[in-house]
Amino acid sequence: MSAIAAPTPAPSRDARPGLVRLTGVELRKMVDTRAGLWLLITTAGLTLAAVAIVCAAGNAQDQTFRSLLEVAIAPSSILLPIVGILLITSEWTQRTALVTFALVPQRGRVLIAKLLAGLLLTLAAFLLCVAVAAVAVAIVNADVDDVWTISGALVLQDLLSIAIVMAVGLAFGTALLASAPAIVLYFALPIAFAALGALSFFDKIADWTDMTRTTSPITSELLSGTEWARVGVSLLVWLALPLVVGIWRVRREELR
Amino acid sequence: MIECDGLTKRLGGRTVVDDVSFRCEPGTVTGFLGPNGAGKTTTMRMLCDLSPADGGTARVLGGRYRELPNPGRRVGILLDASAQHPGRRGREVLALAAQVMGVPETRVAELLRRVGLDESAGRKRVRQYSLGMRQRLGIAHALIGDPEVLILDEPANGLDPEGMRWMRELLRDFADRGGTVLLSSHLLHEVEATADRLVIIGNGRIQAQGTRDELLQGSGTVVEARDEAALRAALDAAGLAARPGSDGGFVVEADPEEVGRAALAGGVALRRLGVSEGAGLEQLFFDLTAGAPDAFPTAAATDTDLTEAAR
Numbered sequence: 207m208s209a210i211a212a213p214t215p216a217p218s219r220d221a222r223p224g225l226v227r228l229t230g231v232e233l234r235k236m237v238d239t240r241a242g243l244w245l246l247i248t249t250a251g252l253t254l255a256a257v258a259i260v261c262a263a264g265n266a267q268d269q270t271f272r273s274l275l276e277v278a279i280a281p282s283s284i285l286l287p288i289v290g291i292l293l294i295t296s297e298w299t300q301r302t303a304l305v306t307f308a309l310v311p312q313r314g315r316v317l318i319a320k321l322l323a324g325l326l327l328t329l330a331a332f333l334l335c336v337a338v339a340a341v342a343v344a345i346v347n348a349d350v351d352d353v354w355t356i357s358g359a360l361v362l363q364d365l366l367s368i369a370i371v372m373a374v375g376l377a378f379g380t381a382l383l384a385s386a387p388a389i390v391l392y393f394a395l396p397i398a399f400a401a402l403g404a405l406s407f408f409d410k411i412a413d414w415t416d417m418t419r420t421t422s423p424i425t426s427e428l429l430s431g432t433e434w435a436r437v438g439v440s441l442l443v444w445l446a447l448p449l450v451v452g453i454w455r456v457r458r459e460e461l462r
Numbered sequence: 463m464i465e466c467d468g469l470t471k472r473l474g475g476r477t478v479v480d481d482v483s484f485r486c487e488p489g490t491v492t493g494f495l496g497p498n499g500a501g502k503t504t505t506m507r508m509l510c511d512l513s514p515a516d517g518g519t520a521r522v523l524g525g526r527y528r529e530l531p532n533p534g535r536r537v538g539i540l541l542d543a544s545a546q547h548p549g550r551r552g553r554e555v556l557a558l559a560a561q562v563m564g565v566p567e568t569r570v571a572e573l574l575r576r577v578g579l580d581e582s583a584g585r586k587r588v589r590q591y592s593l594g595m596r597q598r599l600g601i602a603h604a605l606i607g608d609p610e611v612l613i614l615d616e617p618a619n620g621l622d623p624e625g626m627r628w629m630r631e632l633l634r635d636f637a638d639r640g641g642t643v644l645l646s647s648h649l650l651h652e653v654e655a656t657a658d659r660l661v662i663i664g665n666g667r668i669q670a671q672g673t674r675d676e677l678l679q680g681s682g683t684v685v686e687a688r689d690e691a692a693l694r695a696a697l698d699a700a701g702l703a704a705r706p707g708s709d710g711g712f713v714v715e716a717d718p719e720e721v722g723r724a725a726l727a728g729g730v731a732l733r734r735l736g737v738s739e740g741a742g743l744e745q746l747f748f749d750l751t752a753g754a755p756d757a758f759p760t761a762a763a764t765d766t767d768l769t770e771a772a773r
Contacts, residue, residue, distance in 0.1 A: 219607075222531040223562050231561050238558070239549035240587070301545035304512065305603070308539045309562045311511050311528035461512040 232323035287375025294379030380452025468518030493657030538604030548589035593620030686711025696728025
């Protein structure tokens with residue numbers, strides 16, 4: 207009786223790379239260049255520094271978990287969008303898109319992987335902020351009531367605040383496909399827009415469309431229904447619009 | 463297997479690739495030749511679905527490139543060796559590709575060795591690489607998925623003579639094991655020794671294509687001696703028709719061995735004897751590249767060792 211060995215199912219050469227794998231690749235691309243790695247190290251360093259300064263020099267009222275977490279996420283809310291922008295634009299600036307899209311011709315899948323990677327990085331950064339703030343509160347042990355009190359909803363709003371700016375950074379990068387213009391416009395456009403808001407006729411419009419204005423209370427208080435609506439409307443302008451333009455561009459861009 | 467059928471591309475009102483059709487069969491190396499700006503790169507990018515075609519079809523392994531589920535495992539591509547992030551280490555470039563394709567990362571060290579980059583080169587960042595090292599890295603990148611087809615755009619650019627010989631052997635070996643190779647060059651001498659077939663493109667149109675032997679045949683032998691009169695007499699005595707060559711000596715309608723025997727019989731010491739490189743092909747190339755200064759050296763013959771022939 208000769209047993210015929212069942213062919214071991216070799217991992218197929220032709221298996222399409224899954225989104226999990228592609229997201230892993232994009233996360234790796236964020237840390238495997240000197241520029242990317244230092245940007246993240248800088249963000250972490252500034253987080254520690256900001257919290258340390260408030261602990262050393264701030265008054266006791268500011269040394270609660272709630273306010274230290276707000277301090278801790280400030281560096282991330284400025285620097286993470288740059289990580290997001292570069293995650294997209296460096297493929298064009300350094301021309302690695304040629305290789306990336308030769309290996310994965312479905313460009314939309316690469317974009318989705320980049321968005322997921324950006325949001326995972328945001329989550330990781332947020333967890334670091336929570337840890338730093340918690341350790342700081344424990345060390346300082348300020349003599350105020352309710353030092354640990356924070357509502358779960360506010361923690362989520364804190365997380366959402368950096369997820370939003372990361373997503374907007376990714377959207378700007380996708381729309382512009384060039385590092386320098388994307389970074390400059392990401393910071394300059396909101397300032398210009400805020401200046402417009404100073405005009406009286408535009409003030410009411412800015413209440414709904416100026417993202418800096420609509421999201422400013424997000425880390426300090428629970429938002430009301432109207433405030434959520436304003437955040438949503440402003441994100442249509444600052445997130446959805448550039449993202450749609452960007453997806454359209456990436457899908458049809460000629461690669462040279 | 464690569465098939466282009468009527469590929470056409472218009473950019474800014476100019477037709478940069480115009481009705482280009484050719485096939486590359488398994489087991490062969492096809493040289494895609496043409497001056498800079500002739501449309502080679504654009505054609506190759508349309509093949510890989512990186513640039514949409516305005517007309518015609520391109521098929522790789524029987525279908526559209528973008529329909530391959532995991533293209534890196536079937537088709538190895540090197541389109542631009544400089545298109546790498548300068549801040550990334552060489553081995554990391556390969557490791558990323560391996561991860562996308564689902565190839566074990568142990569392949570990275572293996573491939574670095576195979577293309578002649580040692581461990582310390584693998585640790586260096588691409589910024590520190592010479593163009594030749596980038597080409598080697600790019601070839602490793604193309605090979606890491608163990609593909610059946612190679613599409614390489616100007617892979618010899620920046621390689622030293624030793625590197626070019628290495629690449630020639632690598633591509634020959636790849637094709638001999640049943641692979642299909644398409645490589646482009648703007649230098650005839652870079653591909654003539656490797657390619658079985660040549661596709662020549664100029665101004666976006668195919669100018670000539672066929673096997674290397676077809677395109678180079680009938681061109682005869684180039685022979686030269688210090689004593690031209692004696693050589694002429696020896697050739698006449700052997701009944702070989704000869705005409706003056708473009709840069710001295712004679713072009714003879716015969717193979718080098720016959721010419722060598724004639725010279726031996728006539729007692730003439732040769733200083734050059736070689737296969738002429740197809741004057742027609744060379745002239746075509748010259749016309750295509752006129753005005754492009756770096757394009758095409760005008761050496762008329764592949765020089766062989768003459769001392770032997772003259773003895």
